[in-house]
Amino acid sequence: MTQTLKTKVLIIGAGTGGYVAGIRCGQLGLDTVLVDGGDGLGGTCLNVGCIPSKAIIHAAGKFETVAKAAGDGTLGITASSPAIDLSQTVAWKDGIVRKLNAGVAALLKKSKVRVIKGWATFQDAKTCRVETEDGPITITAEHVILATGSEPVELPFLPFGGDVMSSTEALSLDAVPGRLVVVGGGYIGLELGIAFRKLGARVAIVEMADRILPLYDKALTDPVAKWLTDHGVELHLGARAGGFGDGKLSITTKDGEPVQLDADKVLVTVGRRPRTQGWGLENMGVAMAGPFVKIDDRCATSMRNVWAVGDLTGEPMLAHKGSAQGEVVAEIIAGHDRRFDPVTIAAVCFTEPEIVSAGLGPLDVAGRDDVITAVFPLAAIGRALAIEAGEDGGFVRVLASKADHRLLGVQAVGQHVAELSNSFAQMLEMGAVLEDVAGVIHVHPTLGEAFHEASLRALGHAIHI
Template sequence: MADIVKTKVLVVGGGPGGYVAAIRCGQLGLDTVLVEGGRLGGTCLVRGCIPSKALIHAASHFEAMAHAAERPLFGIALDAPPRLDFAATVAWKETIVDRLNGGVGALLKRAKVRVVAGWAQFSDAKTCIVDTAEGPLKIQAEHVILATGSVPVELPFLRFGGRVISSTEALSLPEVPKRLVVVGAGYIGLELGSAFAKLGSRVTIVEAQDRILPLYDAKLVDPVRRWLERRGVELHLGAKALGERDEGLAIETIAGEQLTRPADAILVTVGRKPLTEGWGLQEMAVAMDGSFVRVDDRCATSTRNVWAIGDLVGEPMLAHKASAQGEMVAEIIAGNNRRFDPQAIPAVCFTEPEIVTVGLGPDDVDANDSVIGLFPFAANGRALSMAAAADGGFVRVIAHKGSHRIVGVQAVGQHISELSASFAQAIEIGAVLEDIAGIIHAHPTLGEAFHEAALKALGHAIHI
């Protein structure tokens, strides 16, 4: 017979939504149990956001040294090309994952959250069995927070296995593939494809739509496209992947020609889907919205005291959205009046160069009822001083014409991700162009481009 644990709150999933929800529940004095079948931290920390950014960082250093071995860079030259011990790179990446994983565990312990390692299987909306190393454990809760996250989408003609891999396997390859074909030109495919191109892979990208990063406007994406072309990345846009062949991946080009692109690894990054199978969702009687769990603006499901957050409830499928929802739900359970109604959620592509989008883009607004200010990095002193001005980077601000209220900010350029909080904050607090124009921005910094973009929208930029 299974041991029985009764608790106020049961959180299922230890990713950035689940562990934040559990920690906040603990801080609020709620008796909380967190069930996680893998490592604490979830996809983002263990096999997604964090390890991929570590790999991108290492790849950039390697590429810079390789260039310095070919020709002097800033007066710096190397007498021989750098050597890459990719196993050591992966091992370094894992030290970061281990440190953060341990940190999450310590934070949960400090918040007095009980962590149960195992896979939850629900028999009804408030009861699950977890097969732990010590035997089955039955957990009954007053409130359940579902935070099971998402998994990579698998194509029926390109099943994962062997050289056909998802982003998870790409981050732990034993060596850099000499030839890498990436199926899907969204942010995951381009981030990893760019990193492996820096590490020396011959990269081919196959995308069914007619451009890379199809969710973003062409001007924003253009610097990334140009970087890929300069690095010799082979782009097949408007093309279809047909299936694996002995020598690589068979594709059909936009012109109808069938080709086979040679590949040592085929990375499939055509999206992610909510993890709704294998843990008894069907036993919980919650309403669905397509493949997602339906929730209201408090993240409440159709079943009383069952809550769902993060990737499980729909787009945007971003870690920081999940964390914000998890914190909110914890406070609602504790009796606070909260709802999830952000004005904007920032999204970042860690491509080369990076892209940030917050709020509405130029295709989302009426051109006759809006003003747009764009300031190029080519006119920014900090960008010039770190050789980040020549790749076409810029900051663009979109505001309502009558009120000057900022409704969107987009930017592309090196290290531009670090300005995402400033962009989101401006929209969240309802800032107008004059607010940003009136703030003294430190010089020399990339943030001055935000200031100048606001001035440009007002018609009096200083440095262009």
């Protein structure tokens, strides 16, 4: 027998957009049902994306540090040859995920959000049927928030399965592969490829573009490319991957030469696409913008009282964008006057070294003569040298308007610079000018001093260079 349920707000998807929308709806007193039919509470980010990947990256960094101490030692520290049991590392990672899952569940319960586990299929814009372990439930709602997220893109000639993996499977391996080939030189492939190289795998990267991280300017990616070269990672740029079999991946180099790469595992990271199939989106009557659901600056779709947030709505496909959109929609439903109109959404690549970008970069202002650009090297920052973060070509760069010195963009590359991203975004969101950054007394010794010095340099009077 089908159970029926009516609610004020129905949220489909429990990722960072969906569960945050649910918590905020609950805080605002809205009767809310959240349907979780995907990766679990927290969605891709918490379960098979942002959090577990950063855990593995952290473990890989610690392993590399111990490995450096073996043999001749480092910083006066010596150690015996290290070993890793990746199954134990993955178990530790899984423990973190379980803890965060439980935390999200507790927050939703506190906000009186009803969570239903099962796969939803819409018959129309406001009605869906959810298949649960206890039988089907039909839910009707006054407002629907779509937060179905995204999924890895699968190549037809490299289908996922066996030794061909997406990032999801790569994060749950029980042993470090001897030879790993990464297809795709974007941030996901590089983050995991670098981590596995640190853990001892021989790594090759195959990228169709002429350089890695093609969405970022070359100055930001050069330190990462140098790390890859220095650590023996094979780079096949301008190359196309082919089929995989008998432990070999076929590729065609940029010169048209066929090459066979030895591979125990192949990691395919050629992008992600919005999850639009299999849950009845076609029955909802919402307009599309290419592969994405079309929304306005209120995150409203073309169907009245149907909203969409997160990866489903387009680039940038970042967890923090979805969370911010989820809050906006909840408050609009509660009667608040809100818009989703950020000045910037900062992005971070957790490569070696890390990359941060917020606002406009050099590629966005190419050919303009009304922009000031200034770069300050981390090699001139005491804190960077003291934590071995000053010798890999890292820097902070600011772009500002010549006319009024308003910040237009801030970028950085270097170890640990991810922690500067919120400062960059905050200054841009507040409409800061160079003098605002220069006037803030930055704590010494910190990496953030490079932001201060870059702004001073843009004004013509950097202190430490």
